[in-house]
Amino acid sequence: MPEDAAPALTTAERDELRRQGILLTSISELYNWGRSNSVWPLNFGLACCAIEMIAASMARFDIARFGSEVFRPSPRQADLLIVSGTVTKKMAPQVVRLWNQMPEPKYCIAMGACAISGGPFKQGYNVLKGIDRFIPVDIYIPGCPPRPEALLHGLVELQKKIRGEKLSGPGAPRHLQPDNDCTYPVPEFGEHDLEPPRNPAVWQPPILTRPDKA
Amino acid sequence: MLASGSAAAPFSSASVRPVHDEFHGDLLEVSMGPHHPSTHGVFRMMVTLDGETIVRLKPVFGYLHRNHEKLGENTTYLGSMPYTDRLDYLCSMTNNWAYALAVEKLAGLVPPERAEYIRIILAELTRLINHSGLIGFLMQDTGCSGTPLMYAFREREKVLDLFEALSGSRMMCNYQRFGGCRVDLTPAWVDSARRLVDAFPRFLDEFEALLTGNEIFMARTQGVGRLSPELAVNAGLTGPVLRATGVGHDLRKVDAYGLYPRFDFRVPIGAHGDTYDRYMIRVLEMRESVQILQQALRDLPAGPIMDPKAKLRGLRPKAGEAYGRIEGAKGEIGFFLISDGSPNPYRYRIRPPSFINLTVLEDLCLGHTVADAVIILGSIDIVLGEVDR
Numbered sequence: 001m002p003e004d005a006a007p008a009l010t011t012a013e014r015d016e017l018r019r020q021g022i023l024l025t026s027i028s029e030l031y032n033w034g035r036s037n038s039v040w041p042l043n044f045g046l047a048c049c050a051i052e053m054i055a056a057s058m059a060r061f062d063i064a065r066f067g068s069e070v071f072r073p074s075p076r077q078a079d080l081l082i083v084s085g086t087v088t089k090k091m092a093p094q095v096v097r098l099w100n101q102m103p104e105p106k107y108c109i110a111m112g113a114c115a116i117s118g119g120p121f122k123q124g125y126n127v128l129k130g131i132d133r134f135i136p137v138d139i140y141i142p143g144c145p146p147r148p149e150a151l152l153h154g155l156v157e158l159q160k161k162i163r164g165e166k167l168s169g170p171g172a173p174r175h176l177q178p179d180n181d182c183t184y185p186v187p188e189f190g191e192h193d194l195e196p197p198r199n200p201a202v203w204q205p206p207i208l209t210r211p212d213k214a
Numbered sequence: 215m216l217a218s219g220s221a222a223a224p225f226s227s228a229s230v231r232p233v234h235d236e237f238h239g240d241l242l243e244v245s246m247g248p249h250h251p252s253t254h255g256v257f258r259m260m261v262t263l264d265g266e267t268i269v270r271l272k273p274v275f276g277y278l279h280r281n282h283e284k285l286g287e288n289t290t291y292l293g294s295m296p297y298t299d300r301l302d303y304l305c306s307m308t309n310n311w312a313y314a315l316a317v318e319k320l321a322g323l324v325p326p327e328r329a330e331y332i333r334i335i336l337a338e339l340t341r342l343i344n345h346s347g348l349i350g351f352l353m354q355d356t357g358c359s360g361t362p363l364m365y366a367f368r369e370r371e372k373v374l375d376l377f378e379a380l381s382g383s384r385m386m387c388n389y390q391r392f393g394g395c396r397v398d399l400t401p402a403w404v405d406s407a408r409r410l411v412d413a414f415p416r417f418l419d420e421f422e423a424l425l426t427g428n429e430i431f432m433a434r435t436q437g438v439g440r441l442s443p444e445l446a447v448n449a450g451l452t453g454p455v456l457r458a459t460g461v462g463h464d465l466r467k468v469d470a471y472g473l474y475p476r477f478d479f480r481v482p483i484g485a486h487g488d489t490y491d492r493y494m495i496r497v498l499e500m501r502e503s504v505q506i507l508q509q510a511l512r513d514l515p516a517g518p519i520m521d522p523k524a525k526l527r528g529l530r531p532k533a534g535e536a537y538g539r540i541e542g543a544k545g546e547i548g549f550f551l552i553s554d555g556s557p558n559p560y561r562y563r564i565r566p567p568s569f570i571n572l573t574v575l576e577d578l579c580l581g582h583t584v585a586d587a588v589i590i591l592g593s594i595d596i597v598l599g600e601v602d603r
C-alpha cells in the first residue's frame with residue numbers, strides 16, 4: 001500500500017479491531033515501533049550536562065522505562081549521540097569523528113545551552129557556537145544543565161520523530177536515500193579557528209532581515 | 215593488526231601505534247580518550263605499553279578549555295559567580311564559597327554568623343555527594359557496573375532536592391553572595407536536612423558492607439598506585455589524595471576559615487597512599503562530615519544572612535589582591551584576584567585541586583597495567599571542568 005494513500009480503515013475502526021484481538025499494521029509502522037523503543041545512546045559525556053545524563057539513567061529518573069538504558073561505549077553500537085556539554089574547538093573534530101563512526105540510522109540530541117549555541121561560554125575563544133554547525137541535530141534540549149526530566153522529554157520527542165519516518169519516497173530519512181553516503185567532513189584544529197568553520201550542507205548562517213525592510 | 219589498524223580505518227587517528235625505544239625495545243603507544251568511558255570526561259592519556267605494563271604516560275588536557283579565567287576578567291565580580299558553578303560541576307556550593315571568600319577579603323566584607331553556618335552546612339552536604347558519587351564511579355571503573363553508582367546517585371538526589379529547594383537549581387546553585395548568602399533557610403528545610411543527615415550513616419554502613427571488605431575490590435586496589443608522602447607534598451597535592459599518604463593537612467584545621475574551629479571533627483589520614491586508602495579516606499571523611507552537619511544543624515543561630523555593608527550591584531573593590539581558599543571535596547580550591555578599582559577583576563586566577571592532583575598520575579601508574587591506570591585515575595577524583603577550566 002502506498003504510504004500517502006488514504007487509509008482503508010479509520011483509527012476508530014482499527015482500535016475496535018485491536019480490542020477484538022486483530023492487529024493491523026504496516027511494515028513501516030512495525031519497523032519504527034521497534035526502532036523507537038530501543039534507542040541506544042553513546043556513552044559519551046562532555047561536561048556538566050553529562051552528570052545530568054547519568055542521573056537520568058539512575059534509579060530516580062530511570063531512562064530504562066523508555067528503552068534507552070543501554071549506554072554503549074563504542075560508537076559502532078550506538079543509535080543516538082547525546083552531545084552533553086560544551087564542545088570546544090579542540091573537541092569538535094572528535095565529536096564529528098564519533099558521529100561518522102556511528103552506523104545509520106542515527107540521531108543526535110544537543111543537550112544543554114552549550115551544545116546548542118555555546119551557552120554561557122559563547123564569548124570564549126575556544127568554544128564552538130553550537131554542534132549543529134557540523135552534524136545534523138534532531139532534538140535541542142535547552143537548559144544549563146537541563147533537568148533529567150527534560151532529557152527524558154527530549155527522548156520521547158525523538159521517539160515520536162522516529163515513529164513518523166517513512167521507508168520510501170521523497171520524505172524518507174537520509175540513510176534510505178541512495179545518493180547519501182552519510183559522512184560529514186571532520187574539521188581540523190587550525191591556526192585561528194576550525195577549518196572549515198562549519199559544514200555548509202548542514203548549517204547556514206541565519207539571514208537577518210529587519211521586519212520594516214522585508 | 216597494527217599496520218592494518220592505521221591504514222585501513224577510514225577515520226584513523228593513530229590511536230594505537232608501535233614505537234621503538236632504546237631501553238625497552240618494541241613498545242605500543244595507546245591513546246586512551248578523549249572519548250573513553252573511564253576517563254571521567256574528555257581527558258586523554260597517551261599510554262606507552264611494554265606488554266601490558268605502562269612505561270610512560272602522557273596526559274593531554276584542554277578538551278574542555280572554556281576560557282573561564284578570561285571570561286572572569288571580562289565580567290563583573292558578581293557576574294563570575296555562576297561561572298564558578300561550572301568549574302567543578304559536582305561541587306558548585308564549595309566553588310561559590312571559595313570565590314565569595316576571595317572577594318570578601320578584597321572588599322572587606324564579613325558574613326554574619328548564620329551565613330557562616332549555612333555555608334558550612336552546604337559545603338559538607340557537597341562533600342557527601344561528591345565523595346559518594348566518586349566511590350560509585352570508582353567502582354564502575356573496577357568493573358562493578360551499576361549498583362554502587364545507583365546507590366550513590368540515590369543519595370545524591372536527596373541532597374540535590376535540598377539544594378533545589380534552597381537555590382532553585384539542582385546542580386548550578388549560584389547561591390553564595392559576597393558578604394553572605396542569597397536566601398535564608400526555612401525551618402522546614404532545616405528539618406528535612408536533619409532527617410537526611412541522620413539517615414546518612416545508615417547508607418554509609420550499607421555501602422561499606424558491600425565494598426570495604428570486598429575481596430575483589432581489595433585485590434584490585436591494595437598496593438595499586440602507591441604514592442609517597444614526599445612526592446605528594448612536593449607536587450603540591452591537597453585533599454583526600456594527600457591525606458591518604460599520611461599527611462594530615464586539612465585547610466579546615468590549618469586555615470581555620472569560616473567557623474570550623476567551633477566544630478568537633480577529626481581529620482582521617484591514611485597509611486599506605488594506595489588506591490584502597492584513597493577510597494577509605496573518602497568514606498571516613500563522609501562520616502566526619504555527618505558529625506559536622508549534625509552539630510551545625512543543631513546550633514544554627516538566628517539572625518541576618520548578609521553583611522549590611524554588602525551591596526549587590528556595582529561592587530568596585532579598591533585596588534589590591536586577595537587569595538581565598540577553602541578545603542573543597544577534591545582539595546584546596548582557591549581563587550586569586552587582583553583588583554584595579556574597576557568593576558571587573560584585573561586578574562582572575564583559579565587554583566584547581568583536581569588539575570594539580572592529576573600531575574602525579576604518571577608516577578602512580580608506572581609499572582601497573584592499563585586496567586589499573588583506570589582505577590588510579592578514578593581514585594584521584596578529577597572533574598574536567600576544573601582541570602581544563
